[in-house]
Amino acid sequence: MLEVLDYAFMQRALLAAVLVGITAPAVGIYLVQRRQAIMGDGIGHVALTGVALGFLTGTNPVWTAVLVSALGAVLMELIRWYGKTRGDLALAMLFYGGMAGGVLLINLSPTGSNANLTTYLFGSITTVSEQDVVVISLLAAFVVLITLGLRRQLFAVCQDEEFARVTGLPVRTLNLLLAITAAVTVTVAMRVVGLLLVSALMVVPVAAAQQATRGFAMTLALAVGIGVVVTLSGTVFSFYKNVPPGASIVVLAIGVFAVITALAAPLAKRRATQRAGRTAAAAEGRCTLKDDVLV
Amino acid sequence: MPKEPDGSARPDEPASQRDTATQRGAATEHASAAADADPVISLRGATASLGGRPILRGVDLAVGRGEVVALLGANGSGKSTAVRAVVGQVPLTGGELALFGTPGRRFRDWARVGYVPQRTTAASGVPATVREVVSAGRLARRRFGPPRKADRAAVRRALELVGMADRARDPVGALSGGQHQRVLIARALAGEPELLIMDEPMAGVDLASQEILAGTLREQVAAGTTVLLVLHELGPLEPLIDRAVVLRDGCVVHDGPPPKAVGQHALPGHDHVHPHAAPDAEPIRTGLLT
Numbered sequence: 001m002l003e004v005l006d007y008a009f010m011q012r013a014l015l016a017a018v019l020v021g022i023t024a025p026a027v028g029i030y031l032v033q034r035r036q037a038i039m040g041d042g043i044g045h046v047a048l049t050g051v052a053l054g055f056l057t058g059t060n061p062v063w064t065a066v067l068v069s070a071l072g073a074v075l076m077e078l079i080r081w082y083g084k085t086r087g088d089l090a091l092a093m094l095f096y097g098g099m100a101g102g103v104l105l106i107n108l109s110p111t112g113s114n115a116n117l118t119t120y121l122f123g124s125i126t127t128v129s130e131q132d133v134v135v136i137s138l139l140a141a142f143v144v145l146i147t148l149g150l151r152r153q154l155f156a157v158c159q160d161e162e163f164a165r166v167t168g169l170p171v172r173t174l175n176l177l178l179a180i181t182a183a184v185t186v187t188v189a190m191r192v193v194g195l196l197l198v199s200a201l202m203v204v205p206v207a208a209a210q211q212a213t214r215g216f217a218m219t220l221a222l223a224v225g226i227g228v229v230v231t232l233s234g235t236v237f238s239f240y241k242n243v244p245p246g247a248s249i250v251v252l253a254i255g256v257f258a259v260i261t262a263l264a265a266p267l268a269k270r271r272a273t274q275r276a277g278r279t280a281a282a283a284e285g286r287c288t289l290k291d292d293v294l295v
Numbered sequence: 296m297p298k299e300p301d302g303s304a305r306p307d308e309p310a311s312q313r314d315t316a317t318q319r320g321a322a323t324e325h326a327s328a329a330a331d332a333d334p335v336i337s338l339r340g341a342t343a344s345l346g347g348r349p350i351l352r353g354v355d356l357a358v359g360r361g362e363v364v365a366l367l368g369a370n371g372s373g374k375s376t377a378v379r380a381v382v383g384q385v386p387l388t389g390g391e392l393a394l395f396g397t398p399g400r401r402f403r404d405w406a407r408v409g410y411v412p413q414r415t416t417a418a419s420g421v422p423a424t425v426r427e428v429v430s431a432g433r434l435a436r437r438r439f440g441p442p443r444k445a446d447r448a449a450v451r452r453a454l455e456l457v458g459m460a461d462r463a464r465d466p467v468g469a470l471s472g473g474q475h476q477r478v479l480i481a482r483a484l485a486g487e488p489e490l491l492i493m494d495e496p497m498a499g500v501d502l503a504s505q506e507i508l509a510g511t512l513r514e515q516v517a518a519g520t521t522v523l524l525v526l527h528e529l530g531p532l533e534p535l536i537d538r539a540v541v542l543r544d545g546c547v548v549h550d551g552p553p554p555k556a557v558g559q560h561a562l563p564g565h566d567h568v569h570p571h572a573a574p575d576a577e578p579i580r581t582g583l584l585t
Contacts, residue, residue, distance in 0.1 A: 033421040153439065156431035159423060162412055166382045167435035167486065168405030206421065214466040215424035 013125040019140040021228035028202025040199035046072030048102030073179035123194035123246035194246035208257035333396030341390035352545040368542035409488030435486035473504025
């Protein structure tokens with residue numbers, strides 16, 4: 001285990017992995033709460049065009065990816081507001097366009113190739129440069145600041161948007177901020193997990209955590225914990241087995257999900273029986289059925 | 296405190312007695328003295344449509360300070376749309392809205408309004424505890440920044456008011472419909488509002504919860520809270536209601552004393568559902584208007 005740390009590239013990869021493990025579930029929980037788990041996937045597709053633009057213009061792809069995916073996320077949010085019935089198709093266009101545009105542009109660029117593309121699609125532990133680590137750390141700090149600092153506000157907006165508006169919260173601004181934060185998270189994660197699998201890391205740790213928790217704060221904490229564990233162990237596994245880290249991380253996360261689900265089901269059952277016993281005792285067996293017979 | 300039958304004799308509690316008043320700005324405090332004369336809610340000639348179909352066709356609705364007004368009507372008569380228009384969630388295509396004497400568009404003082412939307416059965420994607428949901432209502436008072444002692448106390452008080460304090464750490468997903476409704480009302484009460492707007496608070500609520508809700512509302516009304524609530528039938532809330540406004544096809548057809556329920560419908564806890572009622576059928580079959 002420790003020999004892994006002898007390599008500078010692995011130190012950088014592990015640091016990036018921890019940051020991904022923290023940020024992806026921290027943003028993902030709000031998307032899952034709003035039943036928009038798929039949004040991370042969409043941003044990932046769009047970010048590919050951003051990466052390709054970086055290659056084409058000779059700038060660091062992380063920055064161009066942040067820019068393009070943030071634009072894409074804002075566009076998706078606007079489509080959600082105004083799109084109504086055709087919003088579904090408009091989103092699909094954005095997904096396909098992002099992917100196709102990325103492949104097209106990267107092949108047009110002098111330095112880019114499909115090999116580069118694969119490292120961005122499925123992650124790579126050897127390509128995290130020193131400059132990447134700095135950029136990823138800055139972006140991750142932004143994500144943590146928003147997702148934890150505005151936890152109560154974002155919770156309210158994602159839980160019941162109409163109620164949140166009536167409390168006077170700036171719901172539109174918060175929604176846009178969440179979309180941009182999700183886009184930033186995608187770019188934080190793309191080096192290690194890859195653009196095609198980043199959405200899984202936003203969703204699977206949350207799905208796993210909520211099998212065992214009863215509240216939002218606990219789910220958030222546990223999901224981040226699971227995220228860090230799977231990204232670290234997945235990255236180490238990739239080092240020894242020479243597989244793309246995105247794949248091993250996501251397979252591990254799904255494994256954790258399966259284990260927690262298997263363990264939590266009997267636990268929830270026991271809890272439900274206890275609760276049923278409690279309420280039955282409280283109601284003293286009184287019948288509270290309503291008369292719903294039409295007369 | 297029991298309400299007088301005519302609804303007018305209830306002493307208007309000075310706002311200064313309520314701790315909510317101290318949190319309002321001094322400017323609002325001065326303004327509220329003048330604004331006392333204004334109705335808390337004023338909807339004049341309001342029209343609204345959803346998906347191109349007119350839902351409100353010129354609704355006049357005024358709710359005075361301390362009043363308890365029930366909005367009655369059949370399914371599709373526009374009751375929900377009317378209250379959602381009042382809280383700014385349905386845009387008016389015509390007419391005027393004013394809250395606390397301020398035109399709807401310029402109204403920003405949402406901490407004075409507690410809103411209880413119609414309960415949806417769809418559960419949220421991520422579990423949340425009863426306390427977490429109720430705490431969201433406190434954001435009306437403190438939108439940003441960490442919650443303080445007063446905020447936590449207000450949340451606890453709201454939970455006690457609806458008899459859910461012992462369930463604070465339970466996930467809302469595990470609650471019955473009636474308990475869930477009580478949580479939504481506690482969420483509105485956590486902001487210590489002066490005006491409570493509730494959309495069908497008794498729909499799908501078991502008898503025990505209906506009685507608790509009626510008790511909660513009685514305390515709020517006694518403390519001087521203004522209430523506008525959408526009801527399918529008056530039910531156990533009947534003794535609290537000062538005035539009933541009955542909507543039919545997006546128009547006000549009755550504005551005055553609450554109609555007396557007759558026969559079976561007068562029984563406490565009677566909740567008559569008409570899933571079969573066609574839109575062109577006589578909208579109110581419960582004897583509410585007879």
